[in-house]
Amino acid sequence: GAGVSQSPSNKVTEKGKDVELRCDPISGHTALYWYRQSLGQGLEFLIYFQGNSAPDKSGLPSDRFSAERTGGSVSTLTIQRTQQEDSAVYLCASSLAPRTEMTEAFFGQGTRLTVV
């Protein structure tokens, strides 16, 4: 597609439920990133996928968070047993070739998750 697509755009869930957030990166982009942004805060790195390499999961805040990237394209971020502090905007970004300085990350519109 023309840009990074995320779905759903908004998600309200009850505390303790599991949620799945989807990201469709720009076609051909080998790198995919997940971040979250709490109200009025900057970006918090969560996880990074690059091609077939093992993902960098160092930003995941707890073992309730996991992510997959199937076929080197679509990615799903799963949050199990959601807590109220998980409420945030979850942003996905993709980039073409992170090994070069000229490559930038293009962001989706985000999924606004509200845990009630």
Add this chain to the structure above:
Amino acid sequence: DAKTTQPTSMDCAEGRAANLPCNHSTISGNEYVYWYRQIHSQGPQYIIHGLKNNETNEMASLIITEDRKSSTLILPHATLRDTAVYYCIVRVAGYGSARQLTFGSGTQLTVLP
């Protein structure tokens, strides 16, 4: 990672140049200065980046001081659609730098009609 400091907010008249400053006095030799912006309810948008030379693209110009301790993003003819939070970050370019794409609080630029 080098820390950046930016003013919390700025106003600019429509059609005038918007000059957004950023201090990054602890920047390392291999770190680039990047600017992103985030319009309300949208994902961040890349604007421009540079190492030590001034840079210009279709969106903006980036002026980096000779000692690289500060920089200025210039929007030459601000429009109402440029109202956004502008983030200045420093990071090493290339592989493995995804974790460094962390934004602080940025500068809220409001373009006034």
